[in-house]
Amino acid sequence: MKLDLSGKTALITGATGELGRVITRTLASCGADVIIQYRSNDDNAVKLNKEIHAMGRKAVAVRADVTDMASVQHMKDTIAAGFSMPDIVVANAVIQYQWTSVLEQPLEDYASQFESCVMQSVHLAKCFVPEMISKGWGRMIGINTECAMQNFPTQSAYVSGKRGMDGVYRVLAKEIGAHGITVNQVAPGWTISERDRIHGTERNADYERSVPLGHRGTDQDIANAVAFLASDLAAFITGAYLPVCGGNVMPAI
Template sequence: MKLDLTGKIALVTGASGDLGRVMVRTLASCGADVVIHYNSNAAKAEALRAEVGAMGRRALIVQADITDQASIEAMKTAVEQQLGVVDIVVANAVIQYAWTSVLEQPAADYQGQFDSCVMQSVYLAKAFAPGMIARGQGGRFIGINTECAIQNFANQSAYVAGKRGMDGVYRVLAREIGEHGITVNQVAPGWTISDRDRDKGTERSESYESTVPLKRRGTDQEIANTVAFLASDLASFITGAYIPVAGGNVMPAI
């Protein structure tokens, strides 16, 4: 038994970012051809394309604004013309901003989180679900959520609001397109170790780790492994799920 994505086309938004790069490498290592979406970091996207090519997989770089429907539709057209119908959509991109209290957080930050979490999810569904449905071979939508959506800690309000809105879209979408064999799930990372931490030597945080049942932070590879699992046939009967990959730091209840 293995995660075999041979013959599949996967799109990862925010693919040039810390988590996105590892997701792309992991999906490609499982056999998928990959669409590498980026917003502004063309150099990292190009380097990632070279890595995927060295694995023997096809890779396409596409720049798009994930908060703009026309931009996402243009990305879909480019992908279908050059690679084909997308099988796996991973919504990973999100707007970054400085966190502060509800009373101090600029209104524009709430709008940015709504646009990059909720509307990105809507626009990706509108763009890519019809092709999956028409082809009749199923498909995968995987949203990257966060443990913060359950924690609701101080200074997280804009991020939590955006990700909770995303959660609503994904759960409803799971019901609406499930009859076509398309699964819709969310991966919710905890505070994850990435190359940024490795470069700075900031992998450890005793205060955070003390709250986690497994007593450590997770890694970018562990997040990517969960994405690859949900993208595979091994997860064919899982849909509508919010799956924390946070070492037990959050535990959704029944």
């Protein structure tokens, strides 16, 4: 058995970011053609596009603002005019900001998290799920976070957006499951990225002590979970919130 996404097209939002690049490469390595959504990093988009073509897969880079419905609709129109519509949509893009207490967090940070977590998911569903319904097959995969279960101090804006996103995905899973479409979430822990490897910051003893597996996960661990949920091996899994964090958080029954 292997993860085979041949004949499928995947849209990855935030694809030029550190995790996005790994997810994009991983889905392409499983046989998928890819749509590289990005907001501003033209250089990374061009570089990633070339990488995917060098792997023998088709790719297109599309600039869009996932927090704006008109921009996502324009992205859809661009894709429909010159590429394959996505069978797999990975909502990976998120807005970054400084974490602080509820009393000190700027109000606009809560709004930006709602827009980039909740509204991004709604925009993507409205634009791309109808095509999945017509095909009778599709995968909606959101990148959530272990923080949505932790609710630690300074996490409020991030957690509020991700918990709202969780609600959208659970309802959507029930609404479109009969059409052969699964809707799931991958929830990374504090993940080792390319930046950590460059700066030698892979280890953190305090965090590792709380992880049953004893170490931080990697961006590749997250991408592997996304690829699994995108594949036919996960055809009967929907509505799941899947922590990929070495057991640092454990959903209970």
